[in-house]
Amino acid sequence: MIVYLVGSLRNPHVLEVAAALRNAGHEVIEDWYAAGSEADEKWKEYEQGRGRTFVEALDGLAATHVFDFDYRELKRAEAVVLVAPAGKSAHLELGVAIGSGKKGYYLLDSDDIRWDVMLKFCDKVVESVEELVKELG
Numbered sequence: 001m002i003v004y005l006v007g008s009l010r011n012p013h014v015l016e017v018a019a020a021l022r023n024a025g026h027e028v029i030e031d032w033y034a035a036g037s038e039a040d041e042k043w044k045e046y047e048q049g050r051g052r053t054f055v056e057a058l059d060g061l062a063a064t065h066v067f068d069f070d071y072r073e074l075k076r077a078e079a080v081v082l083v084a085p086a087g088k089s090a091h092l093e094l095g096v097a098i099g100s101g102k103k104g105y106y107l108l109d110s111d112d113i114r115w116d117v118m119l120k121f122c123d124k125v126v127e128s129v130e131e132l133v134k135e136l137g
Contacts, residue, residue, distance in 0.1 A: 001136060004077035004097070005030040006090040010037045014083050017107065017129055021081075024133045029073045032066075079103035079136060085112060098122065107132055 003026045007014045018030045047057035057063055070093070074080065080097035082090050084107060098104040098121050106122045107129070119125050126132045 002027045002029065002076060002078045003136065004028075004074050004080045004093075005033075005083055006080060006093040007033075007083035007086040008090065009033065009035060009039055011083055011085060013109075017081070017083050017132070020129045020133055021136065024136065026136060029077060031073070032070055035066075075100075077102060079105065081105045081107055081132065083107050084109040095121070105132060105135065 003021055005014055005018055005021075005028060009032075014030055014033050018028045018033075021028045043057070043062060044054075046062070047054075047060060052060065074093055074097060077097070080094055080102055082094045082105070094104050094106070104122045106119050106125045108125060108127050110127070124135050126135060
């Protein structure tokens with residue numbers, strides 16, 4: 001199965017989850033993680049240095065390239081897994097995937113104590129990588 005991981009550039013668990021899923025025989029897409037933990041801040045600095053606002057920067061070449069790459073891989077995936085904690089982008093990507101009819105999974109962060117009923121949109125909310133591997137088959 002082709003699995004697209006979404007999450008935070010600052011979440012070290014993304015690579016652990018990717019490795020576990022690969023070991024279970026899945027093709028895993030998490031290449032976005034290579035940009036590094038400061039990618040968003042560096043993009044912001046760059047665009048502000050050019051005198052652009054956030055809204056203007058969203059139409060820029062850098063943002064377009066990143067978006068197009070991520071969206072292409074998101075469409076190619078058969079399942080999407082959000083590795084919590086994660087920010088706005090990851091939650092939007094998971095929502096787009098579920099809305100497109102793909103399987104959507106949410107891997108909880110054991111440190112996050114906030115409950116949210118909207119996670120019921122997911123095919124499954126899992127509490128561990130082991131449970132995720134089992135669910136994906």
